[in-house]
Amino acid sequence: MQNRALLLKLLSAVLLFGAWEIAGRVPVSFAFPTFLESMAALVRMTLDGTMLTAYAETLKPLAIGVAISAFLGIAIGLWVGLSKFFDWLFSPIFIVMQAAPLAALIPLLVLAYGIGLTSKVLVVCIMAMPVIVLNTSGAVRNTPESYKEMGRSFLASDLSILVRIIIPAASPVIFAGLRLGISAGFIGAILSELKITPTGVGDIITYSRSIADYPSMYAAIFSIILLAVLFLNLLEKIELALFKGNERGYVSD
Amino acid sequence: MAMSQIKEESAPAASAEFESAVSVKNITKNYGDVEALRDMSLEFPRGQLTSLLGPSGCGKTTLLKIIAGLLEPTSGTVEVGGKEVTDPGPDRAFVFQDFALLPWASVIRNVAFGLEMRGVAASEREAIAEKYIKDVGLAGFENAYPHELSGGMRQRVGLARALSVDADVLLMDEPFSAVDEQTRRKFQEDLLALVQNENKTFLFVTHSIEEAVYVSDQIAILLPRPSRVSEIIRPSSFRNKGVDNIRRDPEYLDIVDEIWASLRSYVE
Numbered sequence: 001m002q003n004r005a006l007l008l009k010l011l012s013a014v015l016l017f018g019a020w021e022i023a024g025r026v027p028v029s030f031a032f033p034t035f036l037e038s039m040a041a042l043v044r045m046t047l048d049g050t051m052l053t054a055y056a057e058t059l060k061p062l063a064i065g066v067a068i069s070a071f072l073g074i075a076i077g078l079w080v081g082l083s084k085f086f087d088w089l090f091s092p093i094f095i096v097m098q099a100a101p102l103a104a105l106i107p108l109l110v111l112a113y114g115i116g117l118t119s120k121v122l123v124v125c126i127m128a129m130p131v132i133v134l135n136t137s138g139a140v141r142n143t144p145e146s147y148k149e150m151g152r153s154f155l156a157s158d159l160s161i162l163v164r165i166i167i168p169a170a171s172p173v174i175f176a177g178l179r180l181g182i183s184a185g186f187i188g189a190i191l192s193e194l195k196i197t198p199t200g201v202g203d204i205i206t207y208s209r210s211i212a213d214y215p216s217m218y219a220a221i222f223s224i225i226l227l228a229v230l231f232l233n234l235l236e237k238i239e240l241a242l243f244k245g246n247e248r249g250y251v252s253d
Numbered sequence: 254m255a256m257s258q259i260k261e262e263s264a265p266a267a268s269a270e271f272e273s274a275v276s277v278k279n280i281t282k283n284y285g286d287v288e289a290l291r292d293m294s295l296e297f298p299r300g301q302l303t304s305l306l307g308p309s310g311c312g313k314t315t316l317l318k319i320i321a322g323l324l325e326p327t328s329g330t331v332e333v334g335g336k337e338v339t340d341p342g343p344d345r346a347f348v349f350q351d352f353a354l355l356p357w358a359s360v361i362r363n364v365a366f367g368l369e370m371r372g373v374a375a376s377e378r379e380a381i382a383e384k385y386i387k388d389v390g391l392a393g394f395e396n397a398y399p400h401e402l403s404g405g406m407r408q409r410v411g412l413a414r415a416l417s418v419d420a421d422v423l424l425m426d427e428p429f430s431a432v433d434e435q436t437r438r439k440f441q442e443d444l445l446a447l448v449q450n451e452n453k454t455f456l457f458v459t460h461s462i463e464e465a466v467y468v469s470d471q472i473a474i475l476l477p478r479p480s481r482v483s484e485i486i487r488p489s490s491f492r493n494k495g496v497d498n499i500r501r502d503p504e505y506l507d508i509v510d511e512i513w514a515s516l517r518s519y520v521e
Contacts, residue, residue: 150349152341154414
């Protein structure tokens with residue numbers, strides 16, 4: 001079973017990269033390199049240290065933004081889910097944030113917070129937080145009534161009901177929100193490096209495009225996707241470790 | 254007919270020879286304009302099983318949840334062991350229709366939940382939980398998760414959880430309605446043994462006439478619109494004839510027929 005899942009993953013990777021390679025060889029576009037060329041560029045940039053310096057820069061706003069979004073997002077989400085008043089107060093803000101065309105708003109952020117780390121962290125947060133807040137609050141509101149009644153009838157305190165019943169019951173949807181939010185945060189980090197100041201991975205993308213070094217450009221994009229996938233897998237492991245009974249068929253491996 | 258019956262239109266008093274474990278006095282419950290219960294009074298004798306039986310919408314689950322302290326009555330009082338109660342308390346334990354097991358917790362943690370909330374130390378509550386898991390016939394499943402169990406086994410977990418807190422009164426809200434017919438029969442037999450062996454008072458909500466007559470010492474028939482206790486039936490002769498003989502006992506059959514005759518007109 002474990003082997004079969006791994007095999008299927010490998011097969012799907014081979015199919016995807018094979019299609020990429022063929023599309024690059026046709027070529028679909030002059031600006032679309034083959035898979036092997038991109039991987040060669042990735043290896044080269046990893047070995048000469050370019051990637052390392054780039055990620056040292058990119059990971060700063062990404063890590064800070066994702067951490068803030070996760071903690072604050074879950075906290076606000078719990079609050080909004082538990083109280084009608086805070087729902088009324090906060091939900092519209094996050095719905096607007098989620099629907100806002102962020103790229104168009106970046107100049108405003110730069111005007112207010114400059115071109116430094118603050119603006120970039122904010123971009124990551126605006127991308128990541130709404131879905132975390134909205135998922136968390138929705139999940140909290142939808143805790144099965146009978147679980148809460150069970151807690152009350154067996155004399156659980158309000159705090160115990162929150163910690164022992166509502167949060168675990170909401171955890172699958174909270175984690176789904178985290179997955180969506182964190183992937184959006186990755187997009188936000190790159191977006192901020194493309195739109196505010198070209199640093200880190202965003203710089204590699206912008207620079208290689210300007211000198212027509214497309215393999216390097218795609219290598220940088222590929223590396224950020226790879227990092228996101230690895231991080232999401234880690235998140236799934238954390239969820240399983242925290243809430244073992246959540247493993248009810250929907251977790252892939 | 255060989256049965257003792259108390260027929261009163263409303264507010265039936267308990268027979269004098271029984272001590273009440275739970276008494277419900279003039280309970281009214283309104284949901285907005287809808288009157289779920291009107292001025293309902295009922296006595297539940299200690300150490301016996303009383304069924305609340307009636308068509309859907311007659312407020313039997315509402316009454317049980319008011320007794321549990323999960324719902325607040327619009328007016329009226331509930332007394333458990335002579336003391337008025339308004340909130341859930343250690344004297345009552347609830348068995349839920351949909352089991353209400355925490356899916357992320359193992360069987361033993363689910364069973365020990367009530368003890369944990371009462372602040373019982375981990376080693377002690379696990380020992381107690383293990384005993385009741387064994388009692389309900391689930392030994393070996395301590396570390397299984399609810400989704401790995403069948404419906405009947407899940408309700409055994411719910412029952413073990415309610416028994417483990419050692420409350421005087423067990424409130425059971427249609428506990429067997431979500432399990433299959435054969436399991437239900439086994440449960441009913443086990444319940445009779447439980448009433449006999451444990452010195453507890455059972456309040457049992459059901460919509461099955463046969464089930465109510467089979468397991469009850471006293472059956473309160475509730476009628477809807479407005480919700481009221483129409484009749485209290487106390488089967489007298491077949492309880493001691495053994496579980497295998499109840500279903501063919503003439504009194505059992507007569508009571509089932511009679512209840513159906515009085516409920517028939519309320520079922521659409």
